[in-house]
Amino acid sequence: QLQESGPGLVKPSQALSLSCSVSGGSISTGSSYWSWIRQHPGKGLEWIGYIYHSGTTYYNPSLESRVTISLDTSKSRFSLKLTSVTAADTAVYYCARALEYYPLVVAFDSWGQGTLVTVSS
Amino acid sequence: DIQMTQSPSSLSASVGDRVTITCRASQIVGNSLNWYQQKPGKAPKLLIYAVSHLQSGVPSRFSGSGSGTDFTLTISSLQPEDFATYYCHESYLFGPGTIVDLK
Numbered sequence: 665q666l667q668e669s670g671p672g673l674v675k676p677s678q679a680l681s682l683s684c685s686v687s688g689g690s691i692s693t694g695s696s697y698w699s700w701i702r703q704h705p706g707k708g709l710e711w712i713g714y715i716y717h718s719g720t721t722y723y724n725p726s727l728e729s730r731v732t733i734s735l736d737t738s739k740s741r742f743s744l745k746l747t748s749v750t751a752a753d754t755a756v757y758y759c760a761r762a763l764e765y766y767p768l769v770v771a772f773d774s775w776g777q778g779t780l781v782t783v784s785s
Numbered sequence: 786d787i788q789m790t791q792s793p794s795s796l797s798a799s800v801g802d803r804v805t806i807t808c809r810a811s812q813i814v815g816n817s818l819n820w821y822q823q824k825p826g827k828a829p830k831l832l833i834y835a836v837s838h839l840q841s842g843v844p845s846r847f848s849g850s851g852s853g854t855d856f857t858l859t860i861s862s863l864q865p866e867d868f869a870t871y872y873c874h875e876s877y878l879f880g881p882g883t884i885v886d887l888k
Contacts, residue, residue, distance in 0.1 A: 709821075709829065709872055709879040724877060758828055769835045770876065771819040775828035 666759050666776035674753075674783050680746040684759030684776055691740045692717045697762035697770060698742040700733060702755040703778070710755075714762055715742055749783045756780050787811050787878055791871075795884040804860040806883045808873030813853050819874045820849055820858045822867075823882075829872065833858065860885075 670682035684698070691698065699714035713723035715733045723731050732745040746753060761774040788811040798804050808818065816836050821829040831840045833849035836856060846861040860867055868887055873880040 708882050709874075711877045711879065722877075760828075765834050765838070766816070768815065769817045771831055771834040771840075771874070772821070772829070773831045773834075773840065775830075778828050 666761065666774060668757060668759050668776045668779040670779065670781070672780060672782060674749055674781060675785050676750055676783055677748055680744070680749050680753060680757075680781055680783070682744045682757055682759070682779065682781070683741050684743070685739075685741045686761075687740065691735070691737055691742070695764045697722075697764070698733075698735065699760045699762045699772060700744045701758045701760055701772070703758070704752075704755045712744065712746075712757075751783050754781065754783045787814065787875065789873060789875060789878050789880040791873060791880040791883050793883060794881065795886065797886055797888040798863050799888045800863055800865055802863045804863050804867075804885060806858045806871050806873075806885075808851075808856045808858070808880050810854045810856075810875060814875045816852075817875050818849075818851065818856045820847075821872045821874060822869045823872065824869045832871075 665687045667685045674680045697714040700712040702710050713733050715721045715735050730747045735742045756778040758778045759776040760772040762770045763773045764770050790809045792807045818836050820833040823829040832843050832847050837849045848859045850857050870882045870884050872882050
C-alpha cells in the first residue's frame with residue numbers, strides 16, 4: 665500500500681514536497697520503480713518520474729529541471745520535490761509503484777489515493 | 786517524441802454492450818502498452834499490461850490486443866461498475882483518456 669503526505673497548499677515560486685509511505689512490501693524490491701504521477705483538475709495523467717531501488721532516477725523531460733525524487737529505504741518511503749511552482753502545478757499528485765513485468769514493460773500496478781496540491785498565494 | 790491518442794474521446798453505452806477503445810502511438814511501441822480504469826475521485830487501476838495480459842483480479846470481460854502502433858481495449862459486456870475513464874499508457878506517456886458513460 666502507498667500513502668501520500670504533504671502540504672495541500674504551496675505558494676507560487678516555492679517548492680512542493682511530498683512523501684509516499686510504502687507498506688506491505690519491500691521498497692527495495694528489484695523489479696519496482698517508485699513513481700510520481702499527477703493529474704491536473706479535470707485532465708489526464710502526467711508521469712513525473714520514478715526512482716529505482718538503486719537510486720537511479722528517470723524524469724519527465726518537461727519537468728526534469730525542477731524535479732527531484734529521492735528514496736529513504738530505512739523509512740520505506742520516497743519523496744518528490746518540485747521547485748519554482750506556479751498555478752500550473754496545481755494537481756492531484758499520486759505516488760505509485762511501477763512494476764517491470766518484462767524487460768522494457770513497466771506498468772503502474774499499485775497507487776496511493778492521491779493528494780491535491782494547490783499552488784496559490 | 787512519441788504521441789499517444791485515444792478514440793473515441795468519449796462514448797455512451799448501455800449495460801451489456803460490447804465496447805472497444807483504441808489507442809494509437811505515433812511510433813512503434815513494442816509490447817509495453819498498458820490500460821487503466823479511473824473512476825471519479827479515485828486513483829487509476831491497472832487493467833491490462835503488456836498489451837494483452839489481464840492484471841490479477843480484473844474481470845475477464847476486459848481484454849487487450851494490438852501491436853506496433855495500434856492497440857485496443859475491449860469490454861465484452863459492459864457492467865454498471867465499468868462506467869469510468871480509460872487510459873492507455875506506454876513507458877512515460879499516458880493517452881488522453883476515453884470516458885465511458887451511460888447512454
